[in-house]
Amino acid sequence: MSELKKSTRTSFAEALVEIGEKNPDIVTIAADSASRYGDFIKKFPERSFNVGIAEQTMVGVAAGMALCGKVPVVTSYANFLVFRAAEQIRVDIAGNKLNVKLIGTDTGFSAAWLGFTHLALEDIAVIRAIPGIVIIDPADAAETYSATKAIFDYNGPVYMRLRGRKEEPLIFNEEVNFEIGKGQILKEGKDALIVACGGAVYDCLKAAEILQSKNIYTTVVNMATIRPLDENLLRDLTSFIDNIITVEHHNIIGGLGSAVAEFLTEKKPGVKHLRIGVKNRFGTAGSEDMLKREFGIDSESIAKTIENFLKKQ
Structure with missing residues (x-):
C-alpha cells in the first residue's frame, strides 16, 4: 500500500475528462451538484446538463439521450440516485438495457456527519434486485480511475459506487488493470x-x-x-x-x-x-x-x- 492519498471522486472526474476527449458521445447530467464531474463541464459545456434537484428527471433524460445514441453519465448522492429514481432506473434504464452509467457518491460511511439520510448502506441491495445492471465498488482512487475507463468500454447499464471528497490511502501504486467481473x-x-x-x-x-x-x-x-x-x-x-x-x-x-x-x-x-x-x-x-x-x-x-x-x- 502507498502513503499517498486521493479521493475516488477526484479520480472518477479525471478519468471522465480523458474519456470524454476521445468520445464525443459522452454527456453528463447532474441533479444540481455538477461539481462531481470536475473539469468535464468546463471543457465540454455543450455536453453537460443540469436538471436541478430532480433525480428522477435526471435518469429519464439520460434514458432519452441513450436512445438517441449518446452515452449518458448521471451522478448524485447514492441514496438520492438509487432510492428516488429506483423506478426510472428499473423501467427506463435496465428494462431497455440502455448504455447509461449510474454513479452513486458518498457511499458507505463517507457521508459522515450528514447522517442517516445520506449514509448509503442499502444501495447495492436495491440495484442487485434489478436485473442486468453491472455493480462496481472500487477499492481506492487508483482502481476507480481504471474502473471508470472500463465501464465505458462496456455497452450496457452500470452502477458504480464512489465515496466522498475525503482523500483516502491508496492501495495500488499504479494504474490498475481493472476488468469487470474479475476479483x-x-x-x-x-x-x-x-x-x-x-x-x-x-x-x-x-x-x-x-x-x-x-x-x-x-x-x-x-x-x-x-x-x-x-x-x-x-x-x-x-x-x-x-x-x-x-x-x-x-x-x-x-x-x-x-x-x-x-x-x-x-x-x-x-x-x-x-x-x-x-x-x-x-x-x-x-x-x-x-x-x-x-x-x-x-x-x-x-x-x-x-x-x-x-x-x-
Missing part, C-alpha cells in the same frame, strides 16, 4: 479467505496484518465487481480454504455478503461463511472512523471478529 488476490494465506469491496478493502488488509501477528494467515480478495461476481475465483479459493469472511461498508442484507452467500449455498455448501457489515440497522451521524468503530467494521474490529469466528470452527 483480485491482494494477499495469500491458508487459514481464511477475506472477500471485501470498496473502502472495506483497506481495512481488511490492515486486519490481515493484525491477524498475521497472531499467526493467523488470510487470503484477501478485492471483489470490486459485485455483479457479475467472480465465481470462478471463489470456486478455486474455496477448494482449499473452508472459512470465508465477507466485509463491506453496506448492510449485510443484499450486498456483497449476500451475493457470496448465494453462490456458496448453491455451489459450495460445505464452506463456513461469516458476513461482516452493517447488521440490519440504519446509519447515524458521526465521523467515518467513529462510525466504522460503532458498526464493528474498522480494522481492529474486523480482526477480532475473524479471530473469534475461527476459534469456533
